[in-house]
Amino acid sequence: MSNERKFSPETEAQFQKLLTRYPTRLAALIPTLWLGQEEFGHLDRTALAYVAERLELPMSQVVNTCTFYTMFTPVARGKFHIELCTNVACWLRGCREIQQVVEDELGLKHKQTSADGMFTYEEVECLAACDKAPMCQVNGADTYNLTPESFRELIRGLKSKG
Amino acid sequence: MTKLLTKHIHESGCETLNFYVAHGGYSALKKAFKMKPEEVMEEVKKASLRGRGGAGFPAGIKWSFVPKDSDKPKYLVVNADESEPGTFKDRLILEKMAHYLLEGIIISSYAVGIHHCYIYVRGEFWEPVKALQKALEEAYSRGYFGKNILGSGFDLECTIHRGAGAYICGEETGLLESLEGKPGRPRNKPPFPALIGAFGCPTVVNNVETIAYVPSIIELGAEKYLQMGPHQNNGGVKMYCISGHVKKPGVYELPMNTTLRQLIYDHAGGILGDRELKMVIPGGSSTPILMPDQIDVMMDFDELKKLGTFLGSAGTMIVAEGTDIVELAAVIAKFYAHESCGQCTPCREGTDWIYQLVLKIHAGEGTKADIDRILDICNNMKGQTICVLSDALADPMKSIVTKFRHEFEARVVDAA
Numbered sequence: 001m002s003n004e005r006k007f008s009p010e011t012e013a014q015f016q017k018l019l020t021r022y023p024t025r026l027a028a029l030i031p032t033l034w035l036g037q038e039e040f041g042h043l044d045r046t047a048l049a050y051v052a053e054r055l056e057l058p059m060s061q062v063v064n065t066c067t068f069y070t071m072f073t074p075v076a077r078g079k080f081h082i083e084l085c086t087n088v089a090c091w092l093r094g095c096r097e098i099q100q101v102v103e104d105e106l107g108l109k110h111k112q113t114s115a116d117g118m119f120t121y122e123e124v125e126c127l128a129a130c131d132k133a134p135m136c137q138v139n140g141a142d143t144y145n146l147t148p149e150s151f152r153e154l155i156r157g158l159k160s161k162g
Numbered sequence: 163m164t165k166l167l168t169k170h171i172h173e174s175g176c177e178t179l180n181f182y183v184a185h186g187g188y189s190a191l192k193k194a195f196k197m198k199p200e201e202v203m204e205e206v207k208k209a210s211l212r213g214r215g216g217a218g219f220p221a222g223i224k225w226s227f228v229p230k231d232s233d234k235p236k237y238l239v240v241n242a243d244e245s246e247p248g249t250f251k252d253r254l255i256l257e258k259m260a261h262y263l264l265e266g267i268i269i270s271s272y273a274v275g276i277h278h279c280y281i282y283v284r285g286e287f288w289e290p291v292k293a294l295q296k297a298l299e300e301a302y303s304r305g306y307f308g309k310n311i312l313g314s315g316f317d318l319e320c321t322i323h324r325g326a327g328a329y330i331c332g333e334e335t336g337l338l339e340s341l342e343g344k345p346g347r348p349r350n351k352p353p354f355p356a357l358i359g360a361f362g363c364p365t366v367v368n369n370v371e372t373i374a375y376v377p378s379i380i381e382l383g384a385e386k387y388l389q390m391g392p393h394q395n396n397g398g399v400k401m402y403c404i405s406g407h408v409k410k411p412g413v414y415e416l417p418m419n420t421t422l423r424q425l426i427y428d429h430a431g432g433i434l435g436d437r438e439l440k441m442v443i444p445g446g447s448s449t450p451i452l453m454p455d456q457i458d459v460m461m462d463f464d465e466l467k468k469l470g471t472f473l474g475s476a477g478t479m480i481v482a483e484g485t486d487i488v489e490l491a492a493v494i495a496k497f498y499a500h501e502s503c504g505q506c507t508p509c510r511e512g513t514d515w516i517y518q519l520v521l522k523i524h525a526g527e528g529t530k531a532d533i534d535r536i537l538d539i540c541n542n543m544k545g546q547t548i549c550v551l552s553d554a555l556a557d558p559m560k561s562i563v564t565k566f567r568h569e570f571e572a573r574v575v576d577a578a
Contacts, residue, residue, distance in 0.1 A: 022321075023361050024343070026343035027341060028343065029343035030326055031323065034285075034326070068328065068345035068346065069326035069345075069346075070326070071285045071327035072326055083286075087497055088247050088248060088490070088497075089247065092406040093405075093406070125247070126246075126247040128244045128245065128252070128253045128284075129250055129253065130250050130403065130477070131404070131412045142288075
């Protein structure tokens, strides 16, 4: 992979638009980090340096903000990012059994990525869908009312897509 | 009639602008534009619309703290960082009823003299933010945002701002820090956001649900809204979230004199598997628990306070007999240990100490002294920090350990 980082024309247009929405450049930082993560897959030092340069902000300030937020990742995630809610409502409705399925099917623990780069598994806190617990997100798409069976099926389906 | 926001929720297309307008949407805005801004604010004050994010502070009063003749711009920041465990009403509003929020934003901004609104949406809300974006584009395209809205001479811009994963950004000053591009570490108050908020300017920060009720209040008038829930200080209706061990978890829009018993048994269908009720987390995991003999309480801000707990964000979680309370305590403690922003020592250290002690007891390796140590740490965390995240673990943990002490004692190595 090249060390060069540059927004595609589409991303550049979004970037220019968001600069007009805030009274300070710093306020555009988090939205720009999102653009960067979507464009580059993850935010390593090179990507952060590019964001810092584009916003004319010190690298230290960019790193300080970026590392505070759990959704920004400095390393590449798997093709399928599975985030399982393990907070109260999902726990009351059986998320421990779902965690067991991850262990059995993928052999992954919290924040691990499979060797083939297919899956990253993360245990997350409440995603505000407690009436449909237990739930998870796969690449940002919500899946509700999980049972061990439905979740096993979901993972096997993703495996076959890979 | 008890439903305002959720009237049409099960009808297809209810999230679209056409549907909304066909069912009377944006008519409150036209009515508001015929009123003076201060009359709009007065109406919201009279409706005693109390903040639905957790604090219960009256919205109209909050608005009135913003200086009228400020030479700086003023901002409205809508808090859509819904992260309090057990709360999922704002998600529903964004996904199905975003135009109620958008119309509320315009009316509220008009009342306070604001020309730019930011909607801060939690980063994990991929699907809700898409729905909101679509609704906002629709509203812009029909002239509900931008310059000279509906020929009123009033201008308003609205920007959706996504967070990136941090519970603390739901705290209003943490949210403002985050909006400004910094880590979401809460600020000392005063100054309050009404004077120095976003970008050093006067700012109103309100929860999604609070703003979404504004059009109904203007449409009906404060008097009628108040009468929907017969308590003067807890007027109208609100959205209750109920989850955990109930047959029909969901969001229920109900008058504020609804009792917890009615919520559980009449609306949510009773306890899953017809088990006995063990305890209730009434307003999100930051609120002290209630026992089964306390469920005749009315679910409003003042009545719950009398029982030493809070309505919070109305994220009611029901726990049935047979649940391991020590493990539940660990699940709760882990959350706060994970989400503490770390700037205040009592919270940064205390939340993790409690989590480690509960884990130790859960593993059967704790002692009676560890139980007292948890209570001691709780006492030393409360009221010692910039924001209330510390109290948000200390209060419920103290209530859980006190009310279920026997379950903790049964797990310790020096059990009697």
